[in-house]
Amino acid sequence: MKAGGTVTDVLVVGGGPSGVALAAEVAARNLTVRVVAPHAPQPFPATYGAWLDDLPEWARGSVAHAWSDVRVHAGRAVTPLLRPYALLENAQLLSALLGRAEPGGLWWDVGRVVGAQRDAGVWRVHSEGGRSWRARVVVDASGHGGTLRRVAFRRGAALQTAYGLVGRFRVPPSAPGAMVWMDYRHPHLPGGAFGAAPSFLYAMHLGGDVYFVEETSLVARPALSVEALRARLRARLEAQGTPCAEVLSTEVCAFPMNAPAPDAGGGLLAFGAAGGLVQPVSGFQVAGALADAPLVADALAAHLPFGPDAASRAGWAALWPAARRETRAVQLLGVEALLGLPGAHLPAFFEAFFALPAAQWRAFLAPRTPAGELARIMLRLFARAPMRVRAPLARAACTAPGVSARALARAALPILGA
Template sequence: MPADVLVVGAGPAALAIAAALLEQGLTVEALAAADPEAPWANTYGIWGPEVDAQGLEALLGHRWSDTRSDFGAALTPGAVEPGVVAHGIDYGLFDKTRLQQHWLEQCRAGGLRWHRGLAAAIRHGALQSTVTTQEGLELSARLVVDASGHQPVFVQRPDDGPVAGQAAYGVVGTFSAPPVQPGQFVLMDYRCDHLTPEERLEPPTFLYAMDLGGGVFFVEETSLALAPPVPYDTLKQRLQRRLAHRGVQVLDVQHEEFCLFPMNLPLPDLGQQVVGFGGAASMVHPASGYMVGSLLRRAPDLAAAIAAGLRTPGLESASVARLAWAALWPLELRRKHALYRFGLEKLMRFPEAQLRAFFANFFAMPTAQWYGFLTNTLPLQQLIAAMLRLFVTAPWGVRWGLIEPRGRELALLGRLLWP
């Protein structure tokens, strides 16, 4: 008998949806290109209230209450010092091994069966789909969930123009002096006094940094989003210059992180028989780049929709997939996705000074608004209200950047009405 669901992938999205499907009592198999126990390379951050709402705070490796950003600007509302904004919300970094094992243990307890191989082809029948690997293995299931990442194996999405990537180069290690204050987390340090006037005309980058304790810090130079993305060599050189400008040298590198992921992917074809999840389903937040919180919130709802479809007598696999896609991307979320992509398209063209002014104004909004914006937890009407408030309170230079008609913004905004 074929499994109820075959999950393709072994990263956070694949494990999250596999565990949720097993919780529904479905039979689940998974296909992994590599060892599903292999350590994950990247780090995963999340706001404290997000992880608390899931009851998973024990999976955090670090948590900070002193969370702030520095925009190197004049005093802003709520600033604790010139240019510095205290966020007032905890931020956490997952212990990625603990997070991975949390999901793997749920999968083992639910009886998940792993297969190793590279997915190569798929054929669909009325009541099941069959995946063939490069090694010739055939795996059948009533539904296939592709959670293989931003460049999915099977999920199809339209070509919607240039894809903007958020790139980052980071270092975990020890330093000659603290790169940030002890016990502190810095979401964005947009100060650019280490750059020449000519370099400030180039795409802006910012520092994302945190104290990991025991004299160890994580510092990462990050670009918001750009098509094509900022090269790693540029990010590394900027990070070194930023640190040197403040009299800080790297003494020992324990880990280097190279991060690149798409920020403005269009939604997939919601009528296809393969269901996506995670990066394969364009679930990266187009404005903030976060996804793990969304995985935690949305996996149970998607799994419940899949289980309900599979338990409906005589319902064909294509119809189950349509129900699943509708649960993952309901109309309101599709409209919010369009709004976020519209906003990112604007910000990608902002020069350094305009971008700093925008974010200083953004974090001057009420906490519930900017937090809900970054976590994608505001209802649509409240999201629109937050964006209107941001526009009304912004400096004139920022306002003009937000209304200046250029490129494909109008087409993206049109998807608010016709997503």
């Protein structure tokens, strides 16, 4: 990894998976790039899962575990998802990403960025302690909420929260050999507590007697606290008769799900969680960022010869074309519908969701499914959902702000006419 004090083509704020992915792809296109993060390169701290088929081919060497037995327990049904799911090995992912930057490599400086200003077409990025760096294009990849570009959440942030642990178990806490994407059974909770704030178990068998178990609140505003989720996880494991014999590590999780499509102005790019890339219904982001990074890097490389403004405009267009902005509006409608649904009906909602043809629920969870297709899937889901689920969904659709009426109308017409 080089060090240097020159004006780089690109400066990326943040050393998470998104920032490193973008910086590496930029470097691979022979542009000079600097990452500034409060830490040296380090394996990403969170437990990252992804659908195996969402991962680019080169990233599959960083898969620690993959499951073909993937299940959802929602309503009365246990649904086999028939879609392999992967757990990433973060040290390997980091080294694979940095390897993609060769042979040019990238520069990495340790610092916490506090601001940036532009002078004669060149950005100067400042960190705590008074250091600064110059670059032609700056990308904020500093995680949820952003640093140089703050994310503004309509009606406030709606959070996914979770408490998880890796531990040894004398009795399996979930199906051996399997990955449980969502288990909404709640033998450990009075119905009222579940209805007021539903949560589910996300679990992976890591081999032998070792499991990752996580109590997750998919999305809530206000958020369900991590402390409450920790108590629920313990209560669930006790109620199942599968207490953890030895805790090996723990993890907490809290991030917003309802970022709008970012405003493309201001001359600064944003990427990863800071760029609104978290999929609003699943909370997934990592595989999408790995897939988006080459597109943004291509745009920057092709347009930097025409100046930094042209490059940053092209970067925004690659990441957030008009079609994806429409998609986000419909995804946010989905989030508002989930927030408006009484918690007790959430399992029935997901039972109907995963009863959709596989291609449809997969498209619903994908980041770039066109708005019209997404809205058609929502209408099909509405038609198949039990009556008690339909009324709150319809209410949410009518009251959600910022929803593209055009996209919904386009979607509804063929179905109403059918």
